[in-house]
Amino acid sequence: MGSIVKLVLGDNFTKIESNIAGVFFFLKTFKRYFPQQLKITIQQLFFNAIQQLPFFKKYSDKILGLFSPYTQIRFREIEEYRYNYAYAAIKTYLGAKVNSEVKNLKGSQLKQNKSLDLKREEEYEGVKMWWELLNCAKGKKMCRLTFHRSDWEVVTGSYLSYVVEEGKPVEARKKKVKLFINNPSWNWKSKTKNLWSSIDFEHPATFETVAMDREKKDEIVYDLLAFRDGKEYYDKIGKAWKRGYLLYGPPGTGKSTMIAAMANLMNYSIYDLELTSIENNWELKKLLIATTSKSIIVIEDIDCSLDLTGERKGKEESKKSDREGKKSAVTLSGLLNFIDGIWSACGQERILVFTTNHLGKLDQALIRRGRMDMPIELSYCTFDAFKILAKNYLNLDSHLLFRKIASLLEETKVTPADVAENLMVKDRQTEVDGSLKGLIRTLEKMKWSQKTKADEQQKED
Numbered sequence: 516m517g518s519i520v521k522l523v524l525g526d527n528f529t530k531i532e533s534n535i536a537g538v539f540f541f542l543k544t545f546k547r548y549f550p551q552q553l554k555i556t557i558q559q560l561f562f563n564a565i566q567q568l569p570f571f572k573k574y575s576d577k578i579l580g581l582f583s584p585y586t587q588i589r590f591r592e593i594e595e596y597r598y599n600y601a602y603a604a605i606k607t608y609l610g611a612k613v614n615s616e617v618k619n620l621k622g623s624q625l626k627q628n629k630s631l632d633l634k635r636e637e638e639y640e641g642v643k644m645w646w647e648l649l650n651c652a653k654g655k656k657m658c659r660l661t662f663h664r665s666d667w668e669v670v671t672g673s674y675l676s677y678v679v680e681e682g683k684p685v686e687a688r689k690k691k692v693k694l695f696i697n698n699p700s701w702n703w704k705s706k707t708k709n710l711w712s713s714i715d716f717e718h719p720a721t722f723e724t725v726a727m728d729r730e731k732k733d734e735i736v737y738d739l740l741a742f743r744d745g746k747e748y749y750d751k752i753g754k755a756w757k758r759g760y761l762l763y764g765p766p767g768t769g770k771s772t773m774i775a776a777m778a779n780l781m782n783y784s785i786y787d788l789e790l791t792s793i794e795n796n797w798e799l800k801k802l803l804i805a806t807t808s809k810s811i812i813v814i815e816d817i818d819c820s821l822d823l824t825g826e827r828k829g830k831e832e833s834k835k836s837d838r839e840g841k842k843s844a845v846t847l848s849g850l851l852n853f854i855d856g857i858w859s860a861c862g863q864e865r866i867l868v869f870t871t872n873h874l875g876k877l878d879q880a881l882i883r884r885g886r887m888d889m890p891i892e893l894s895y896c897t898f899d900a901f902k903i904l905a906k907n908y909l910n911l912d913s914h915l916l917f918r919k920i921a922s923l924l925e926e927t928k929v930t931p932a933d934v935a936e937n938l939m940v941k942d943r944q945t946e947v948d949g950s951l952k953g954l955i956r957t958l959e960k961m962k963w964s965q966k967t968k969a970d971e972q973q974k975e976d
């Protein structure tokens with residue numbers, strides 16, 4: 516074998532042969548004379564140097580994972596659309612350490628799609644390790660811990676629990692998400708705190724449980740995260756740090772559920788603004804100025820609350836107008852002024868969400884870009900959305916009846932709320948089949964009645 520290689524490579528083989536011999540001789544001498552600690556340091560330097568090579572830069576994570584004596588543990592900020600509290604605790608721990616030991620702080624650039632916020636070296640019970648805080652593509656963030664494989668037990672055994680415990684006390688003071696509801700203006704007293712009443716917000720919805728196409732959902736989550744981390748960007752372009760989302764779709768498609776998921780993801784409070792209990796533009800201004808930063812201001816069913824001619828025509832409008840004997844005057848222009856003017860002046864880190872069942876009824880001025888940055892359509896249940904509901908309600912990934920349901924969903928307009936209702940069971944063990952069959956019956960009925968209606972319509976036309 517050696518002679519065939521020699522024949523092919525000729526003189527080069529002799530050179531390679533002597534180089535390899537040289538490396539082996541070096542490693543042998545190194546092993547004999549150098550202490551363990553120095554060896555670890557040199558190994559680290561060697562792997563750091565390798566990471567700089569272009570080929571390794573591209574595949575370094577995978578290659579180093581295979582050959583490196585070092586191993587890594589990653590803590591992502593968002594795991595399966597849920598906020599990862601271990602990440603938060605670690606970040607807090609590292610932040611506190613950085614303030615007291617600035618000398619360990621290093622900043623540099625990693626791969627093109629990752630930027631390094633912080634790198635610090637740690638020593639725990641004689642074990643050396645390295646923490647990195649990384650900003651990855653699409654606003655994702657993570658902490659990465661690198662350490663020698665031989666230290667696995669110390670790191671996973673006691674070190675990580677120590678870090679999470681240390682980071683916890685600050686994290687425990689984390690803001691509680693609140694739901695604010697505006698008091699009717701005839702109940703306001705002199706102090707600002709009477710404008711809004713609040714309760715703890717404990718809605719369990721997360722983006723994981725919102726049933727909609729995954730791609731669309733990812734786009735929304737990345738948009739929200741980019742907004743949250745965008746202070747510098749908004750400062751740079753000279754725009755107020757705010758973002759508007761317009762959620763539209765038929766009743767029962769998950770608009771309110773998505774607002775709850777947004778609040779839980781961002782850890783922002785919700786201000787649920789009921790325009791029908793406000794008298795005029797001045798009151799609207801007062802209410803909006805009293806909202807705090809890191810909040811989501813929600814106006815549900817905007818088309819029912821506001822008339823495009825300038826007068827409200829809300830669900831409670833007639834009742835209230837009768838009672839007070841005068842016309843209320845919150846106008847579209849009042850709202851627009853706020854979004855563009857006062858909003859920009861006092862608005863720090865606020866999200867504005869409008870919902871509607873009828874996109875066509877809204878004034879273009881209200882939904883133009885800059886006011887509503889992202890229109891989000893919540894639509895009838897697709898098979899992708901159904902699979903999420905089946906997982907939520909029945910803990911089911913697949914079933915023989917799924918194929919039938921998929922084909923019925925293609926032909927029927929049914930809301931996720933209707934599907935969810937059919938999937939609710941008290942006893943999962945015995946009722947899974949029954950609830951899926953019940954859903955199929957409902958879908959068949961709906962399909963038939965929708966078809967009949969469409970035929971009648973066609974005849975009329």
Ligand SMILES: Nc1ncnc2c1ncn2[C@@H]1O[C@H](COP(=O)(O)OP(=O)(O)OP(=O)(O)O)[C@@H](O)[C@H]1O
Binds near residue numbers: 727769872935
């Ligand atoms: N996309 C969805 N994902 C998960 N659950 C959903 C979804 N859509 C509806 N649901 C379920 O249906 C119920 C009603 O949904 P929700 O209140 O979010 O609808 P909506 O679009 O706000 O309706 P409306 O226009 O009447 O306000 C929710 O409690 C939820 O359980």
Ligand SMILES: [Mg+2]
Binds near residue numbers: 770
């Ligand atoms: Mg709703």
